[in-house]
Amino acid sequence: MSAAIDYEAFRTDVRAFAETRCPPEIRAVVATYRKLSRKVWYPWQRILFEHGWGAPGWPKQYGGTGWDLKQRHIFDEVMAECDCPPQYHHGLRHIGPVILEYGSEEQKQRFLPGILSGEEWWCQGYSEPGAGSDLASLRTAARREGDEYVVEGQKTWTSHAHEADWMYTLVRTSKEAKNQQGISLLLIPLNAPGISIRPIRTIDGWHHVNEVFLDNVRVPVANRVGEEGGGWTYGKFLLERERLGGANVAPALRQLERTRELLARELGGERHRLKRAMLEERLLLAEAELRGAQALGQEAIAAVMEGRPLGLLPSVLKLGTSVTFQHVAEVALDAVGERLAPRFRPTDAAGPNAEAPGIEWVQNYMYSRVRTIYGGSSEVQKNVIAKQLFGS
Amino acid sequence: MPFTATPIVGGDAFDQACRIGQEADRQLALIDDPAGHLACLRRHWDSLAGLGWLAVAMPEEAGGAGGTLSDLAALAGGAGRGGLPLPIAAACGVIPRLLADQPALLPGLAEGQHRIAFIPAEAAVDDAADVLILASDGSLTGAVVGIETPPDPTHLLLVLGGAEPALLLLPARARGIEARHYLRIDGRPAADWRFTGLAVEPAWVLGRGEVVARRAAEARDLGALLTCVEAVSAAGALLEQTIDYLLNRVQFGVPLASHQALRHRVAEMYVEYENLRGLVLQALRMAAADDGMPWRDIAFAKLRLGEAGRFIAQSAIQCHGGMGMTEALPAIRLARRIMMAEFEFGDRTFHAQRLLDAGRSAA
Numbered sequence: 171m172s173a174a175i176d177y178e179a180f181r182t183d184v185r186a187f188a189e190t191r192c193p194p195e196i197r198a199v200v201a202t203y204r205k206l207s208r209k210v211w212y213p214w215q216r217i218l219f220e221h222g223w224g225a226p227g228w229p230k231q232y233g234g235t236g237w238d239l240k241q242r243h244i245f246d247e248v249m250a251e252c253d254c255p256p257q258y259h260h261g262l263r264h265i266g267p268v269i270l271e272y273g274s275e276e277q278k279q280r281f282l283p284g285i286l287s288g289e290e291w292w293c294q295g296y297s298e299p300g301a302g303s304d305l306a307s308l309r310t311a312a313r314r315e316g317d318e319y320v321v322e323g324q325k326t327w328t329s330h331a332h333e334a335d336w337m338y339t340l341v342r343t344s345k346e347a348k349n350q351q352g353i354s355l356l357l358i359p360l361n362a363p364g365i366s367i368r369p370i371r372t373i374d375g376w377h378h379v380n381e382v383f384l385d386n387v388r389v390p391v392a393n394r395v396g397e398e399g400g401g402w403t404y405g406k407f408l409l410e411r412e413r414l415g416g417a418n419v420a421p422a423l424r425q426l427e428r429t430r431e432l433l434a435r436e437l438g439g440e441r442h443r444l445k446r447a448m449l450e451e452r453l454l455l456a457e458a459e460l461r462g463a464q465a466l467g468q469e470a471i472a473a474v475m476e477g478r479p480l481g482l483l484p485s486v487l488k489l490g491t492s493v494t495f496q497h498v499a500e501v502a503l504d505a506v507g508e509r510l511a512p513r514f515r516p517t518d519a520a521g522p523n524a525e526a527p528g529i530e531w532v533q534n535y536m537y538s539r540v541r542t543i544y545g546g547s548s549e550v551q552k553n554v555i556a557k558q559l560f561g562s
Numbered sequence: 563m564p565f566t567a568t569p570i571v572g573g574d575a576f577d578q579a580c581r582i583g584q585e586a587d588r589q590l591a592l593i594d595d596p597a598g599h600l601a602c603l604r605r606h607w608d609s610l611a612g613l614g615w616l617a618v619a620m621p622e623e624a625g626g627a628g629g630t631l632s633d634l635a636a637l638a639g640g641a642g643r644g645g646l647p648l649p650i651a652a653a654c655g656v657i658p659r660l661l662a663d664q665p666a667l668l669p670g671l672a673e674g675q676h677r678i679a680f681i682p683a684e685a686a687v688d689d690a691a692d693v694l695i696l697a698s699d700g701s702l703t704g705a706v707v708g709i710e711t712p713p714d715p716t717h718l719l720l721v722l723g724g725a726e727p728a729l730l731l732l733p734a735r736a737r738g739i740e741a742r743h744y745l746r747i748d749g750r751p752a753a754d755w756r757f758t759g760l761a762v763e764p765a766w767v768l769g770r771g772e773v774v775a776r777r778a779a780e781a782r783d784l785g786a787l788l789t790c791v792e793a794v795s796a797a798g799a800l801l802e803q804t805i806d807y808l809l810n811r812v813q814f815g816v817p818l819a820s821h822q823a824l825r826h827r828v829a830e831m832y833v834e835y836e837n838l839r840g841l842v843l844q845a846l847r848m849a850a851a852d853d854g855m856p857w858r859d860i861a862f863a864k865l866r867l868g869e870a871g872r873f874i875a876q877s878a879i880q881c882h883g884g885m886g887m888t889e890a891l892p893a894i895r896l897a898r899r900i901m902m903a904e905f906e907f908g909d910r911t912f913h914a915q916r917l918l919d920a921g922r923s924a925a
């Protein structure tokens with residue numbers, strides 16, 4: 171029973187593990203906001219897996235830890251505090267739980283072990299050029315031919331597609347049904363003939379996202395998760411699972427702490443007196459907000475554990491914390507901006523400035539803008555909140 | 563069903579305080595003259611003293627209810643929601659805490675005959691030369707302004723800061739004290755006090771030294787925390803009333819609530835409200851776990867109250883259009899109250915300064 175769990179002892183164990191077992195070069199990547207690619211994530215996932223901690227949120231029989239929600243939250247918090255990569259992969263946190271809930275026994279046997287060990291890497295093919303916030307309007311079509319689907323269309327913003335093995339993909343299997351009902355969920359191997367992947371350059375200069383073109387790609391019907399036409403439900407289930415993502419403000423607090431150190435380092439002396447005072451105050455305001463969010467996060471976890479409804483808390487946390495994250499990144503930008511912003515250029519490009527020490531603060535600021543766009547944009551969250559508040 | 567706010571600490575005391583607050587607010591809205599206003603406040607003061615509010619946090623040995631911070635939070639929350647324009651944080655929390663070791667005074671305080679105005683060491687002055695000084699001959703000079711008071715104050719509880727901290731309890735009508743009484747924009751009684759060589763009798767000095775400074779700072783933090791509870795609760799009610807107004811006011815042939823610009827503004831108010839509520843909950847939790855005041859949590863909450871409270875109040879005014887500039891609606895009276903809470907028990911820069919100083923000395 172959860173009453174017997176000693177959460178503080180658990181926290182100590184996790185911390186000891188993180189500090190001794192997470193390789194310094196991996197932690198350095200996190201601490202300096204460098205790109206978290208499969209190359210960085212995989213070895214760490216492997217270490218966790220071998221320790222039995224490969225999938226904190228999964229049931230024990232499939233390799234999970236059996237931890238309760240509070241333990242999982244502590245785990246995520248400590249990982250952030252120790253600069254370990256967030257254990258947030260599309261396989262582990264997204265499609266894995268969907269397969270566990272709705273997949274066939276064969277699909278579980280086939281896909282879960284690779285996710286758990288990190289051998290197989292996943293990406294999410296939801297968004298399309300014409301379907302962003304209004305995802306249900308997606309048009310990539312899957313036409314049935316015998317025991318195969320033939321998939322035709324385009325996905326975009328697909329994070330990690332260039333380093334992934336599989337893409338879980340929402341496709342339209344019926345044009346007759348209402349928007350949400352004609353959608354199915356397919357598991358598509360990215361080496362299938364007919365798939366081409368093109369990088370999209372983002373303002374932070376790194377390669378995260380891609381366009382994925384599907385030209386008559388043949389996918390076995392056995393790779394459909396659940397019912398034909400059930401894709402929207404499974405997609406929503408997935409979002410439900412991730413609703414408490416905003417409850418973990420540890421990464422934001424960690425970034426805030428680092429930014430505070432940056433101010434002390436960067437802004438000594440009379441020349442920067444006003445700048446330092448102003449930035450310190452902005453950071454303090456951000457800290458106040460994060461502490462408020464942290465308290466709400468604890469409330470949310472307590473609510474789930476006691477079986478009470480979460481109400482608007484997930485939206486409030488997502489909306490609030492994403493903006494505060496951006497504020498913190500902006501403070502750091504303003505601290506180094508005069509010196510470093512002019513030297514910022516795409517990291518992939520050759521040239522001496524790409525390596526300027528501290529340039530990651532500028533890069534991190536650029537990347538931070540996405541926080542209010544993906545995962546349900548701020549405007550979409552406000553629509554959700556207002557609908558509840560106004561009763562319609 | 564449109565939004566209804568959940569109290570931070572609910573229960574009978576909350577409901578009672580809210581009812582009294584709403585009643586006072588309704589009555590006051592119909593009274594034009596300051597004297598009538600004060601008389602009405604005095605009636606409510608006497609009745610809440612009769613209900614035992616002032617004794618809630620006093621020790622049982624002294625005839626109090628021996629209540630906890632949570633009991634105080636219920637009262638402050640209810641008063642905030644109802645819009646009661648009386649200094650609940652000071653009267654029920656700060657002053658009983660500072661007088662806890664003065665058994666002779668407590669009965670009069672509990673019954674409401676001693677109506678004490680609290681003058682903190684940080685009280686505002688118009689002029690640097692006005693800072694209060696207790697000379698070695700025992701005479702007090704100086705002037706403080708904008709001090710919130712109960713109706714018809716009988717005493718002043720005064721904290722002197724500086725090198726020689728002291729806690730004084732002065733009879734309000736002693737010679738050498740001049741008062742100018744008035745009503746604040748949120749309908750609360752207040753006064754400016756000038757001391758012109760007031761001869762402080764030894765019996766009026768309740769304490770001296772570092773211990774006074776420490777206890778006064780803790781009492782101020784309690785005041786700040788209760789003010790936050792009150793303001794969050796007022797903000798919850800303000801959100802409800804703003805939503806109600808937007809649902810009912812029709813322009814361009816549709817309710818204002820159908821416009822996304824206004825819906826988003828309300829969603830933003832809600833996010834600020836929730837965040838502030840989280841901080842206040844956290845500070846209350848920490849305070850309950852420990853004897854002292856969790857000053858850091860309280861400072862963060864009060865800092866956020868400055869930011870979030872003002873955003874909520876201003877947004878509510880904006881959403882009400884011209885009506886937002888009038889005194890006619892309870893919602894706008896709540897908005898004014900929330901704006902004033904910023905300036906009680908340390909404004910946002912006061913608390914920011916404390917946090918920054920503590921961070922620097924730790925570094």
Ligand SMILES: Cc1cc2nc3c(=O)[nH]c(=O)nc-3n(C[C@H](O)[C@H](O)[C@H](O)COP(=O)(O)OP(=O)(O)OC[C@H]3O[C@@H](n4cnc5c(N)ncnc54)[C@H](O)[C@@H]3O)c2cc1C
Nearest residue numbers: 294295296297302303327328329540543544545547549550
């Ligand atoms: C770095 C990055 C990584 C991503 N990774 C993935 C991924 O791995 N897989 C994947 O499937 N997708 C991914 N996305 C896509 C992401 O989910 C979408 O960008 C997001 O859903 C928004 O859609 P959109 O970009 O089409 O913007 P739009 O929907 O076109 O929105 C444009 C603007 O209009 C606002 N808006 C939209 N609708 C409304 C409304 N009803 N009311 C008011 N305002 C509105 C939006 O908030 C936004 O400000 C990623 C995006 C980025 C930038």
